[in-house]
Amino acid sequence: MSANNPAAAELFGLLSAFWQPPDELFWHNLADGAVDAELANFSQLAGFSTLSPSRTSFQHTLPPLDALRLFYLRCFIGIGKQSALPVESIYKKWTDDPTARLPIAGSTGYLMGDPALHAKYLLDHYQLQVPPDYRMMPDHLLLLLELLSFLLENRPVAEADLFLRQHFDWLDSFAEALEAIDPENPEDVIAKRFYQLALCNLKQSVQCQLAKYDQVH
Amino acid sequence: MRKISRRTFLQVAAGSAAVGVAAPQLLDMKAFSASIVDAPVSKIPTYCNGCSTGCPMFAFEKNGRLWKVEGHPVGMKNYGTLCARGHGVAADLYNKDRVRQPMKRGADGKFQPISWDQAFKEIAEKLAAIIDKNTGNSVAWMAHGGKDTYGAMFLDEIGSPNFITHYSTCFTSKTNAWDKMVANQLTIDIRRSKYMLFAGRNYGGAIIPAAMKQLTEARAQGRKIVVVDPRLCELAKIADEWIPIRPGTDLAFFLGIAHTLISENLYNKNFVQKYVFGFEEFWAANRDFSADKAATICDIPAAKIREIARDLAKNAPAAFLDPGYHGLHNHYINSTQIAQANVIVNALLGNFYQPGGLLPTARPPLGSLKLPKRLQPEKGPRADGAGVANEYPTVETSRGIAQHMPELIAKGKIKAVFLYHFNPLRTAPDPEYQKGLAKADLVVSIPIDWNESSYYAAHYILPEHYFLERMEAPKAVSGNISHDYPQIAIRMPAVKPLHDTKPLLDIMQGLTKAMKIDDLYPFTVEDEIQAALAPLGIDKSRLQTEGCIELATPLKPGFPEKEGKPACGTFTGKIEFSIGAFKLHGRLGVPTWIPPLVSPKAADEFRLIHGKQPWHSHSQTNNTPYLLEMTKSYNGTWMWMNRSRAEKLNIKNGDTVTVESKIEYPGQSARIVKKAMQVKVTDMLYPECVWVPSAHGCFSPNMTYGYGKGANYNDFAASRVESLSGGCMVQEVIVKVRKGAV
Known part of the structure; x- marks a missing residue:
């Protein structure tokens, strides 16, 4: 079975944009409600009918672009007191290789873990090119979402299904890390809420898609 | 059906058959992880960066990642072993708290990523303006050892005498x-x-x-x-x-x-x-x-x-x-x-x-590059006063005085500072005073991580490759303990760089190019390796494979003599019990008893002393999670206190106490510093002092593992300069200790 859910592909592609460094174009699309409308549309087309209505309220929770950028720098690039990197390896055991002798082998919190190697393997296999800044973080959330979108649009169900199950099971840990970020100012409070909403939206979308696959099974 | 346009980061390669390609054999992550266990392993020589000892070691790479590290069996300082620090700093390659791209501090005081080219351009413009107005004498390069030549060459080119090492805070x-x-x-x-x-x-x-x-x-x-x-x-x-x-x-x-x-x-x-x-x-x-x-x-x-x-x-x-x-x-x-x-x-x-x-340490006769002579500006006297009459004439000019840089900046002597793997805000006395570094017109830090000096003082941060990502010219393995044969070691890259960082030579080439300084570094590291090995007759590929090589010519004991006369290198050729340079400047040439500057007197007063823990290299490793776990296991942030003194102050093992000192500078009102610490009560310490480990007290918020753990001896000491050698005298500090938190 192929082309399993093109609307979901669009939806996850759009959700990936939330985890890119904020730019003016996307911010304006958020501000004028275009993103909200598109999310609602794709969700409906994808058959994600059980989602909470609050998931389409980005227009009304949007901080100023500068505040969004600062929060992104601080939390997701790691230039600040606290960070919550949106990178899968950080939240999982670094490697399952029983022969690895690095002291961090069984620990969490490190970059370039097994998930990164697997993501790189898949990206190479599908001949998807990663921009230079992300080559050593192939398991960055925005890349995982774009890859998921690609799979949903182009590949058999089994491939998207397994990828979704195995590479998006860390979002709760990420949510905890995000929750632990202390806002530095009132705009930070709004920015944090915005990203928490984006993450909540993503988690619900992942669950909906998984539920669909469960029905197939 | 998509109405809004958005950026996509993944690009589908030309000819990619998104639909036609077969399913990946290792779609399943568990199967994939199992499949890579038997991948080939490469053995790459390097030397440790966990402390200044630089033990030769091998890094083992598998699947593009570091797999393990072990000591080099030839290395005369480690005999095939590595200490905990060596293992800890190796794993730090993947620490999320590294600086991952160049940074610039904005007008709001916050850092933002910047491209290398833009960073070079802006730094070059600012530095050129500073030099035009104040001459090269207003620029300082502060470093914690290693690869000193690149920084020194840069200072020579701009006419600065201010090459300053960390030694005045060390030995x-x-x-x-x-x-x-x-x-x-x-x-x-x-x-x-x-x-x-x-x-x-x-x-x-x-x-x-x-x-x-x-x-x-x-x-x-x-x-x-x-x-x-x-x-x-x-x-x-x-x-x-x-x-x-x-x-x-x-x-x-x-x-x-x-x-x-x-x-x-x-x-x-x-x-x-x-x-x-x-x-x-x-x-x-x-x-x-x-x-x-x-x-x-x-x-x-x-x-x-x-x-x-x-x-x-x-x-x-x-x-x-x-x-x-x-x-x-x-x-x-x-x-x-x-x-x-x-x-x-x-x-x-x-x-x-x-x-x-x-x-003496057995040193190999390493060669060096023969570079064309350049027309370079005359240098003035050193800003730090080392070797300068009426300032610190007997302090070594090759090492300088690091701790009073903020004063030099306040006096307008120094306008621009480069910090190369040097973090005076944590490793020099009085961090509040050291924050004065930020008042320089330009501060450029070249670190690995978000150390305190980068976080609080730098205008630009130019992150260097991690030591496991870079190649460096051969170095002698020597010092501390004797060994009969000279050894050399090389540092080879074990893995590809993870982040948007550069090796120092590239950084300096980029910066000087932006400054329109032509060909100051007209060579590669490979060229340096060739030049270093030329006198030894060792093939480059052999060293790059073996990593650490012991030369065959043994060290000969016996006092150095020339024509039957002592010739150890001093003016008289003999060991000089009396230092002429001291006498020349009105001081005694020979040592006599000089009492310490301060002494504890009251029941709650102690001399504060410090030392290294076996699993930390002062503050260099205080954000290494693996080593911090050891700190946790051993209560490694605790301050030691003699049992008899503790009993008199009603302090029990594990109690939290307030440690207080008075920091004074001439012409300024005194400042009281108070820190809370837990106490290890022990019989194994001289009663008049308390002892703290040197590693802790990280106060850079971006060092998320170490931040806020423990206190540091430098927190309690004023920045001072010992007049003969430039030392910082941080054990000439009396602290008051009382039970209870601050």
Whole structure:
């Protein structure tokens, strides 16, 4: 079975944009409600009918672009007191290789873990090119979402299904890390809420898609 | 159906058959992980960056990642082993707290990523304006050792004399005294020594793995090890004897030993007559400083001082007083005299250049690149005053004075500062004072991580490749302990760079190009390797494969002579008990007793001393999660306090106390510093002092693992300069301790 859910592909592609460094174009699309409308549309087309209505309220929770950028720098690039990197390896055991002798082998919190190697393997296999800044973080959330979108649009169900199950099971840990970020100012409070909403939206979308696959099974 | 446009980061390669491609064989992550276990492993030579020892090691790469590290079996400092720090810093390659791309501090004080080209352009413009207005003399390069040539070449080009190392916060008194008295920094020959006295040196804390192996073997063979230290340090645990001493009085102890050796005619007269200059001057100045007098000061019984002196003499020349390191050789008002007295005790034993005593380090004759001479501007006097008349004329100009940089900036002497792997905000006294670095017109930090100096003071951060990601020219493996054959080691990249970082040579090439300085670095690291190896006849590929090579020409013991006369490199060719440069500037040439600057008096007062933990390299490793776990296991942030003193203050093991000191600068009102610390109550510490580990007190919020853990000795000390050698005297600090948090 192929082309399993093109609307979901669009939806996850759009959700990936939330985890890119904020730019003016996307911010304006958020501000004028275009993103909200598109999310609602794709969700409906994808058959994600059980989602909470609050998931389409980005227009009304949007901080100023500068505040969004600062929060992104601080939390997701790691230039600040606290960070919550949106990178899968950080939240999982670094490697399952029983022969690895690095002291961090069984620990969490490190970059370039097994998930990164697997993501790189898949990206190479599908001949998807990663921009230079992300080559050593192939398991960055925005890349995982774009890859998921690609799979949903182009590949058999089994491939998207397994990828979704195995590479998006860390979002709760990420949510905890995000929750632990202390806002530095009132705009930070709004920015944090915005990203928490984006993450909540993503988690619900992942669950909906998984539920669909469960029905197939 | 998509209405809004958005960026996509993944690009589908031309010809990619998104639909036609077969399913990945290893779609399942578990299957994938299992499949890569048997991937080939590459063995890449490098040397450790966990401390300044630089133990040769191998990094093993598998699947593009670091798989394990192990010590190089040839390395004379580690004999195939690595200490905990080595393993910890290797894993830090993947620490999320590294600086991952160039950064610029914005007008709002917050950092933003910036491209390398833009960073070079902006720094070049700002630096050019500073040099145009203030000359190159207003620029300083501050470094923590290593690859000094690139920074020095840059300063030569812009006409700056201000190359400043970290030594004035570490052991500059030793290097200063030994260079002036011996013209060399000799090392201990543990393997052939029969009697070894260590004071202010803890090879089990500031670990040299080979030294600890040799000392353990020596102990098993019945050769004597005596450790004099206010604290039962790690080395003392394997010694025959631990003799606690009142901190700040090691000079008295050394002078007491010297007095015993001379007054009891135990010293090596032949050696002194032939190879020593200034013996009479020393004796005339210290004739009255007997072991009895020393005992009243250092609190070691006179009989014990005499016993040690006699035992040293009995075993000489296969006996030594270790030349020492950080603890004694920077942190007291009398640190320079301590180093002088150390030389004198050893020389009285006649152990210089003798097996079992002190030997020079075996150095390979490495070559260097022959670069065209450049027309470069004249340099003015050093801004830090090192080697400058009426300032600090006897301080070594090759090392300089680091800790008073904020004052130089405030006075307008320095406008631009480069920090290369140097973090004075944490490693120099008084962080609040050190924050004055930020007042320079331009501060550029070249670090690995978000250290305090980068976080609080830098305008630009230019992150360097991690040591496992970069190649460097060969270096001599030498120092600390003797080894009969010279060794060289090379650093090769074990993995591809993870982040948008650069090696230092590329950074300097980029910066100078942006400054329109042509071809200041017209070479590659490969060229440097070729040039270094040329005199040795070693093939580059052999070194790049083997990593650490021992040369065949052995070190020859014996005092250096030329035409039958002593020629150790000093003015007289002899070991000079009296330093002429000191006398020239109105100071005594020979050491005599100088009391510490401060002493504890009240019931709640203690001298604050510090030391290295076996699993940390001062603050360099204080954000390494693996090592911080060890800190947690051993209560490693706790402050040690003697049981008898603790009982009087009603302090119990594990209690939280407030540690308080007064920081004063001339013309300013005093500032009170208070920190909360937990206390380890112990019998293993001299009662007049409290001891803190040197690693902790990280206050850079971006160092998320270490941030806020423990306190640091530098928190409690004012920034001062010892006048002869430039040391920072941070153990001349009295703290008040009381039960309860701040």
